[in-house]
Amino acid sequence: DTGVSQDPRHKITKRGQNVTFRCDPISEHNRLYWYRQTLGQGPEFLTYFQNEAQLEKSRLLSDRFSAERPKGSFSTLEIQRTEQGDSAMYLCASSLALGRGGLNEKLFFGSGTQLSVL
């Protein structure tokens, strides 16, 4: 299967610890997105990359959150000094954007990383 994969599927951590999630997009996709989803809510946009460049970050993304996509392939999302409010499902999606018609692109989502902060 060459879909979007996320690792780990589940992460349990104690408040104050740092965590890092990984996302491997579909290989030919140039765009990669991170969303956060809490119970009963839709996905909230966090940030996105075009190739290795981070083009936009949501105001939801505090200074404790950092994302990278160093070689334009996989991406990591790190949360420092985790808080209980960070508990959520973190979703990664990728797409192939052609030209500037960004929203004609189809997002392919991974199954997510479920974070629980105790």
Next chain:
Amino acid sequence: AQSVTQLGSHVSVSEGALVLLRCNYSSSVPPYLFWYVQYPNQGLQLLLKYTTGATLVKGINGFEAEFKKSETSFHLTKPSAHMSDAAEYFCAVGSSASKIIFGSGTRLSIRP
């Protein structure tokens, strides 16, 4: 600013009955509209999208949605529900190349 509201967090229909999931949006610019489906323990999948052109959009698995600008709506329908349609459905709106805003979702249950 953009927003999307899904009316009804849970909808239950009988197998074979009409499925209607409601979505209203707010956008200051012409919107692009999407419906995504999420099956248990799986990632979100695109059902259908509206960008420009024909306002009635057909998607996968027999679903369709109609963009009604005057009503700021993009309701999702399927003439005859199947047990396999049970899932969480998300309406989404966007207008730039960067952000898609999702609604809070509607859980669809199918009664035998």
